[in-house]
Amino acid sequence: MTDAYRGRGVLAKTAVESERGTRPARAEPRPDRGAAASLPASEPRAIPARLVGLSVGIVGLPNVGKSTLFNALSAQQADAANYPFCTIDPNVGVVPVPDERFDALVRLIRPRREVPATVQFVDIAGLVRGASRGEGRGNAFLAHIREVDAIAHVVRCFVDERIVHVESRVDPVADIATIETELALKDLETVGRRLERARKAAKGADPFERKAVAVCERLHERLDRGEPARGIEPADEDERRIVHELCLLTSKPFFYVANVAEAQLATLETDPLVEAVRALAAERGVPCVVICAALEAEIARLPAAERAEFLAAAGLREPGLHQVIRTGYAMLDLVTFFTAGEPEVRAWTVRRGTRAPQAAGKIHSDFERGFIRAEVMFWKDLVELGSEAAVRAAGKLALEGKDYVVRDGDVIHFRFAV
Numbered sequence: 348m349t350d351a352y353r354g355r356g357v358l359a360k361t362a363v364e365s366e367r368g369t370r371p372a373r374a375e376p377r378p379d380r381g382a383a384a385s386l387p388a389s390e391p392r393a394i395p396a397r398l399v400g401l402s403v404g405i406v407g408l409p410n411v412g413k414s415t416l417f418n419a420l421s422a423q424q425a426d427a428a429n430y431p432f433c434t435i436d437p438n439v440g441v442v443p444v445p446d447e448r449f450d451a452l453v454r455l456i457r458p459r460r461e462v463p464a465t466v467q468f469v470d471i472a473g474l475v476r477g478a479s480r481g482e483g484r485g486n487a488f489l490a491h492i493r494e495v496d497a498i499a500h501v502v503r504c505f506v507d508e509r510i511v512h513v514e515s516r517v518d519p520v521a522d523i524a525t526i527e528t529e530l531a532l533k534d535l536e537t538v539g540r541r542l543e544r545a546r547k548a549a550k551g552a553d554p555f556e557r558k559a560v561a562v563c564e565r566l567h568e569r570l571d572r573g574e575p576a577r578g579i580e581p582a583d584e585d586e587r588r589i590v591h592e593l594c595l596l597t598s599k600p601f602f603y604v605a606n607v608a609e610a611q612l613a614t615l616e617t618d619p620l621v622e623a624v625r626a627l628a629a630e631r632g633v634p635c636v637v638i639c640a641a642l643e644a645e646i647a648r649l650p651a652a653e654r655a656e657f658l659a660a661a662g663l664r665e666p667g668l669h670q671v672i673r674t675g676y677a678m679l680d681l682v683t684f685f686t687a688g689e690p691e692v693r694a695w696t697v698r699r700g701t702r703a704p705q706a707a708g709k710i711h712s713d714f715e716r717g718f719i720r721a722e723v724m725f726w727k728d729l730v731e732l733g734s735e736a737a738v739r740a741a742g743k744l745a746l747e748g749k750d751y752v753v754r755d756g757d758v759i760h761f762r763f764a765v
C-alpha cells in the first residue's frame with residue numbers, strides 16, 4: 348500500500364496556513380441531485396486520436412477532484428525545464444516519473460542532459476450512474492477510458508458541504524461500486540456484441556469464432572455476476588487474443604486515489620472513509636494512494652525552491668503526487684533501463700520481457716540492426732562503486748548477447764556495428 352502522508356504526522360499548519368491567501372476560490376457548487384443525470388454538462392473534450400505513449404486515465408464520479416489532481420500533475424512540470432514533457436492536449440499531460448535510481452545516477456554522473464522516464468495522464472470527465480446507457484455523455488467518456496492503458500480511480504473522501512456530490516453523500520465505497528458497475532455494464536455490452544457476431548460466424552464452423560463463442564460466454568457470465576473481466580483465464584493463445592482485442596474496461600490495471608481534505612491529513616490512520624477505501628483496495632490486491640488533491644495543486648504551483656521549503660516545513664519528503672505518478676507508471680508493468688554517460692543520463696521504458704537488441708532499438712534502429720552485445724551493470728552497483736571501471740574491476744559488469752532479457756534497473760551500454 349502506498350501512502351504519501353502515512354506516519355508523517357500533521358502537516359505543518361503554519362506553512363499550509365500561510366498559503367491560504369493565495370488559494371484560488373473554489374468553483375461554484377454544481378446543480379444538485381435532480382440534475383445528476385445531466386452532469387457533467389460540458390462537452391467531452393476531444394482526446395487526441397492516438398495517444399503518444401502508454402497512458403493512465405483519471406477516472407471517477409464528477410466533482411471528486413480528478414481535474415484538480417490532473418492540474419497538479421501538469422503544474423509541477425512547468426519549471427522542470429530539462430524534462431521532455433509537454434501538454435499534448437488540455438487534458439493529456441506527459442509527466443516525468445520520479446525515480447530515485449535515476450536521481451542517483453544523475454548525482455553521480457552530472458550529465459549535461461537528464462531525460463527521465465515519462466508517463467501520460469489523461470483527465471477524463473466524470474462518469475455518472477447510467478453512463479453505460481449514455482447518461483451524462485457517458486458513452487463518449489467511456490470511449491476515452493477504452494484508449495488508456497491503466498486507470499487511476501479517484502474517490503472522494505473529503506467532506507465539504509460546498510462541493511456538491513452527484514449522489515448527495517460522501518461514501519467512497521458506494522462511489523466505487525457505481526463506477527465499477529458502469530464499466531462492467533459497458534463491457535457486458537461489448538462482449539454481448541462480439542458474442543452475437545461470433546455465434547453467427549461459428550455457424551460456418553469457423554474454429555476461431557467457435558473459440559470466441561466459448562470465451563465470450565465465460566466473460567459474459569463473469570461480468571453478469573458483477574466480476575471484472577480481468578480475472579478471466581484464457582484457455583489458449585487464440586482466446587487470449589480474442590479477449591485482448593475486446594479492450595475491455597474492467598480488464599485494465601487500476602488503482603485507487605483516495606482524495607481527502609487537508610483537515611483529514613492529521614488523522615489519516617483512523618479516518619473511516621480512507622480506511623474503507625484501503626480495505627477495499629487490499630481486498631482487490633491493488634494500490635491505494637491517499638492524497639489531498641487541492642493541497643497538491645497548491646504545492647505544484649509553488650516555484651521549485653519554495654516547494655522544497657514547503658515540503659520540508661510540512662515534514663514531507665516529496666509531494667503525494669509523486670506516489671500517484673509512480674503507482675500509475677507501475678500499473679503499466681514496464682521495465683526501466685538506463686543509459687548513463689557524460690552527455691546524457693536517460694531512462695528508457697520497454698515492455699517486460701524485452702530482449703537486449705529490441706531495447707537497443709528503442710534508442711536507435713541502427714543499434715538493433717547492428718547489435719553486437721550489451722554491457723550491463725545494475726544501477727545500484729554503479730552508484731555504490733562510483734564508476735563503470737570500478738564496476739568492471741569488481742566483476743559486476745556483464746556482457747550479454749541478443750537473448751538477454753532486460754531487467755528493471757539495468758544500466759546498459761550497447762555495442763553495435765552497422
Ligand SMILES: Nc1nc2c(ncn2[C@@H]2O[C@H](COP(=O)(O)OP(=O)(O)OP(=O)(O)O)[C@@H](O)[C@H]2O)c(=O)[nH]1
Binds near residue numbers: 472639
Ligand atoms: N475540500 C476539497 N475540495 C476539493 C478537493 N479536491 C477537489 N476539490 C474541489 O472539488 C471540486 C471539483 O473538483 P474537480 O477536480 O473539478 O472535480 P472533477 O472530478 O474533475 O469533476 P468533473 O470533471 O466534473 O468530473 C472543485 O471545486 C475542487 O476545488 C479536496 O481535496 N478538498
Ligand SMILES: [Mg+2]
Binds near residue numbers: 472
Ligand atoms: Mg474534471
